[in-house]
Amino acid sequence: MKALIYDKNFDAKIQLSQKEIPQILNPKDAIVEVTLSSICTSDLHIINGQVPRANNNIILGHEFVGRITAIGSDVKKLSIGDRVSANCETFCGECYFCKRGYINNCLNGGWELGCRIDGCQAEYVRVPYADQGLTKIPDNVTDKNALYVGDILSSGYFGAEMCEIKQGDTIAVIGSGPVGMCSMICARLMEAEKIIAIDINENRLNIAKQQKLADYYLNPKTCNIEQEVKKLTQNRGADGVIEAAGGVNVHCQQQNSLPQQGTFELAWKIARPNAIVGIVAMYEENQILPLPEMYGKNLTFKTGGVDAVHCKKLLQLISDGKINTDFLITQTYPLDNILEAYEYFKNNKNTCLKIAITK
Numbered sequence: 001m002k003a004l005i006y007d008k009n010f011d012a013k014i015q016l017s018q019k020e021i022p023q024i025l026n027p028k029d030a031i032v033e034v035t036l037s038s039i040c041t042s043d044l045h046i047i048n049g050q051v052p053r054a055n056n057n058i059i060l061g062h063e064f065v066g067r068i069t070a071i072g073s074d075v076k077k078l079s080i081g082d083r084v085s086a087n088c089e090t091f092c093g094e095c096y097f098c099k100r101g102y103i104n105n106c107l108n109g110g111w112e113l114g115c116r117i118d119g120c121q122a123e124y125v126r127v128p129y130a131d132q133g134l135t136k137i138p139d140n141v142t143d144k145n146a147l148y149v150g151d152i153l154s155s156g157y158f159g160a161e162m163c164e165i166k167q168g169d170t171i172a173v174i175g176s177g178p179v180g181m182c183s184m185i186c187a188r189l190m191e192a193e194k195i196i197a198i199d200i201n202e203n204r205l206n207i208a209k210q211q212k213l214a215d216y217y218l219n220p221k222t223c224n225i226e227q228e229v230k231k232l233t234q235n236r237g238a239d240g241v242i243e244a245a246g247g248v249n250v251h252c253q254q255q256n257s258l259p260q261q262g263t264f265e266l267a268w269k270i271a272r273p274n275a276i277v278g279i280v281a282m283y284e285e286n287q288i289l290p291l292p293e294m295y296g297k298n299l300t301f302k303t304g305g306v307d308a309v310h311c312k313k314l315l316q317l318i319s320d321g322k323i324n325t326d327f328l329i330t331q332t333y334p335l336d337n338i339l340e341a342y343e344y345f346k347n348n349k350n351t352c353l354k355i356a357i358t359k
């Protein structure tokens with residue numbers, strides 16, 4: 001079968017080559033024929049050598065939907081022929097952390113597909129703990145509709161969930177990229193009254209605006225975010241802040257020559273006292289928590305890699321017409337042209353949100 005292989009010894013780091021079709025190795029495995037997959041920023045992190053956990057010479061990719069072609073003897077909830085959406089995380093469902101819903105820290109899994117073991121940018125993929133990691137797609141939900149359930153939509157939901165949103169809340173979302181947009185969608189479902197989208201990329205803010213994902217769209221390049229958020233909240237600040245950018249420098253309003261500010265700092269500054277700051281962003285550098293300055297503000301910070309435990313619920317919301325993430329697919333390439341897709345994804349942040357890879 002065709003597969004996109006990561007090999008740090010290649011000049012280009014990735015190469016489309018031929019691999020054996022995977023087989024069942026464990027009774028809890030399933031083999032899935034990939035019908036639609038995606039490229040994630042995390043794939044680029046592997047290629048750039050920023051993921052120490054990654055194994056060399058594996059097939060990349062962890063975001064996909066497909067059809068089951070084989071199951072191990074211990075797979076109970078799935079059958080051959082089922083259309084399924086895959087969780088980006090592999091988890092056993094039985095260890096200390098899984099039992100508490102903290103599947104990101106499963107003692108027997110974690111980010112395995114397309115990182116430690118062969119992933120989905122191929123014609124077929126082996127999925128361990130298939131009963132946990134694969135969710136049947138309802139009949140009225142297309143592959144395209146379901147593509148992001150197990151990774152970025154789950155991450156967006158996780159961000160909104162961290163903020164414990166109450167009806168009427170004002171929620172600020174820093175980063176209007178795919179995950180930030182999914183957070184806006186989920187914050188709305190959780191009955192946030194005002195959603196404030198913040199990004200330095202005007203195109204991305206415009207897409208959010210076209211999709212009506214937020215109520216206010218603020219660009220730190222053209223306004224003072226702290227002042228604007230205060231204006232919108234009777235001087236209080238946001239009830240919850242979802243940090244989905246992880247940016248080192250947000251260039252503040254040029255005319256008042258404020259120093260460059262990272263998105264982490266912006267996140268706690270625009271939060272009202274006693275707010276929750278939910279951080280889904282992945283930073284490349286340490287961030288500073290200036291405790292003397294924030295003393296008395298009584299903030300709660302939550303951080304993390306997604307515990308993607310709501311796939312079934314998210315698929316139901318899609319089936320019910322309450323969530324639609326199709327607009328995130330800005331380009332589609334066949335697997336044969338996946339190298340070209342990677343190039344586009346890497347170099348076109350303005351016009352590319354997510355790329356779908358077809359068979």
Ligand SMILES: [Zn+2]
Nearest residue numbers: 040042088151
């Ligand atoms: Zn991902």
Ligand SMILES: [Zn+2]
Nearest residue numbers: 092095098106
């Ligand atoms: Zn586990």
